[in-house]
Amino acid sequence: MRVGGARRVDAPTAAAPRHRSRGRVAYTPQSLLAVAVEAFNQRGYDGTSMEDLAHATGITKSSIYHHVRSKEELLRLAVSRALDRLFAMLEQPPACTGRAVDRLEHVVRSSVQVLVDELPYVTLLLRVRGNTDAERWALQRRREFDRQVSAIVRRAVEEGDLRDDVDPRLTTRLLFGMINSVVEWYEPSRTGSATDLADAVMRLAFDGLRRRDTPGMTAELRGQSRSPGGRLVPDEGNGAG
Amino acid sequence: MRVGGARRVDAPTAAAPRHRSRGRVAYTPQSLLAVAVEAFNQRGYDGTSMEDLAHATGITKSSIYHHVRSKEELLRLAVSRALDRLFAMLEQPPACTGRAVDRLEHVVRSSVQVLVDELPYVTLLLRVRGNTDAERWALQRRREFDRQVSAIVRRAVEEGDLRDDVDPRLTTRLLFGMINSVVEWYEPSRTGSATDLADAVMRLAFDGLRRRDTPGMTAELRGQSRSPGGRLVPDEGNGAG
């Protein structure tokens, strides 16, 4: 049971179109990957056949194998791209120097940014279940990422900036559960910018959604900088898929 | 590429074992479903073959078709179970009468409870992508659930109990992103009770994780009852899958 797919939606756009043949711009591994990941996210990796990819790309199954070694390689390339961005972010100075609570804020904001920048790739990463070698390797790296963030949260508690009545690991999981859920509904056209979204996440995660008796207090409560308030653009999108 | 599955783990336990034959307790649709959903969650629905289910149940492929009409029926039964519990919760008096902020608290706590009670079924529900009719129907009902919760959040903002600088829809999505992430790592044996977990979710969502200058203040800030604090049991589990 396949859901209909448009044939030859559009030619490879990104990543320096290489040679050309029969008037069509040739695929690069990257431009092919972009189409494939889109399909994987729509129907699921296992639910997407190479035939489906052929329809989505406008070339035949066999032609796809000219660019990539296997279906699994497409998956590996995709999750690598997401993971590389996430780990690169962890190694930036603001994420590993300074007060832990500030490092955490940077990690949260940057994670949202990466999620939005690399939406399809991160989406695919978050749905990996461990069926193949590539998937198990991705899961391992995700756990490593989780561990590093947990360490920052733990440190921020020790430094007295975060409340001490929550378990760091649990907090990290809930926090990133919130952040990661973005892939379920974010649409670049309808939703606000990544920065606005990151603001909303920070507000909810750090200050909670309960209204304080003295409005505006939370902003000056500590020296922390809050971006100038302002609600995000409301949208009438699909809430679940 | 299949991940190994134990053969005939245990006979049908729940739901009144029916007749017996060949010394084995016979499967009921429910007990079969339990095994199938477990497999679906491990390998994904599309990634699980009927052969896999045969191994997991200890009976043959063809025998499975004695109990259910098709593979998709197993999926439909599973997601229905989860959705029915969620909607039943929304219709309980505490979820539809009284102050909106209190209703929201009930919805959040009950959702965590349902998630934990029906963990495998909700897990499967949350991974549905819309490939089949059953999946599309599930997505529709999820959206309806989301809409109803959003309405409560909006109302709570209007009643002045929640801060008004966040979009209700966005907040609902982030909130349930946090709650739903529970299915990614919750393990009944290792993690605390559902109530403890719900407490942690409520604390994080309503009061945020930033430490206040006057500790304990948030508890008395409003008349809201907070359960006696206390951190959740830390655990060393898998962080991603």
Place this chain on the structure above:
DNA sequence: AGTACACGACCGAACGTTCGGACGGGCAGG
């Protein structure tokens, strides 16, 4: 001529599903 890209035909394996039949506990007639 050489290279890059794409094609249609094809492969063995695995897929979900069907089918006729076999096993064996429960129950009616003796």
Place this chain on the structure above:
DNA sequence: CCTGCCCGTCCGAACGTTCGGTCGTGTACT
């Protein structure tokens, strides 16, 4: 008590289809 049938349960062997992947060839550009 025993006998014999019934039916719920399960099985092995196939069905037609689709899977991921291969192969030899054609063609356009350098």
